[in-house]
Amino acid sequence: MMRRMQDNDRLSLPGGETTERQLTLAIWATAGKKMEFKPLPGFDPSLDNLQYYRAQQDIDCDEVYPGIYIGDGVTAKNKKYLKILGITHVLNAAEGKRYGCVNTDNNYYADTTMKYLGLQITDLPSVDIGKYFYIVANFIDEAVSSGGKAFVHCMQGVSRSATCVLAYLMIKKNMLATDAIHLVRTNRDVHPNDGFLRQLAELDNRLRRQRLQLH
Numbered sequence: 001m002m003r004r005m006q007d008n009d010r011l012s013l014p015g016g017e018t019t020e021r022q023l024t025l026a027i028w029a030t031a032g033k034k035m036e037f038k039p040l041p042g043f044d045p046s047l048d049n050l051q052y053y054r055a056q057q058d059i060d061c062d063e064v065y066p067g068i069y070i071g072d073g074v075t076a077k078n079k080k081y082l083k084i085l086g087i088t089h090v091l092n093a094a095e096g097k098r099y100g101c102v103n104t105d106n107n108y109y110a111d112t113t114m115k116y117l118g119l120q121i122t123d124l125p126s127v128d129i130g131k132y133f134y135i136v137a138n139f140i141d142e143a144v145s146s147g148g149k150a151f152v153h154c155m156q157g158v159s160r161s162a163t164c165v166l167a168y169l170m171i172k173k174n175m176l177a178t179d180a181i182h183l184v185r186t187n188r189d190v191h192p193n194d195g196f197l198r199q200l201a202e203l204d205n206r207l208r209r210q211r212l213q214l215h
Helices: 002-010 020-029 050-054 079-085 131-145 160-172 177-185 196-214
Strands: 061-065 068-071 089-092 115-116 150-153
Touching: 020 050, 020 196, 050 160, 050 177, 061 160, 068 131, 068 160, 089 131, 115 131, 131 150, 131 160, 131 196, 150 160, 160 196, 177 196
Parallel strands: 068 150, 089 115, 089 150
Antiparallel strands: 061 068
């Protein structure tokens, strides 16, 4: 088994290895390319009254792929809004009570039918988020493949949550990392930290090698 893994690691990739720098450039290339203003998911843009406007003030949420939403911690705590969206799965990529974390857990959503997954990840380049890539991909896929919807969040909805969604698109939808970044960033201004981008590049190389072996 170890021999096979080592042989797999030595497979040369057409076009060379995906690097952290390439993914950083992909983010720069899409700077300012977020799609034109879109109404918040779940709200009717034709309605115009003060109460409706106020209801949107604390919402930060974008649908980045059919059935997959990225948002912030405040929106994640708005169970009424998540129900309006039809969310079936909530992924908190920043679970905890410390600064920069979102203090929710299974109990918080116990009065709903939503399935919850909480990961205690801090938004630091040194953190090993890669060990969760297949866990989050399976969780998000469970939602989407069953006709449900996943709300993926961290504190601000730009780094940890985005990294989880990118890993899902790469693992379950066979997207290259650069293509996944382009897709998500046309819908939301995300920018995973440098360490997370490096781990996404490593994942990209592993997945590309696996696909080469299958052909």
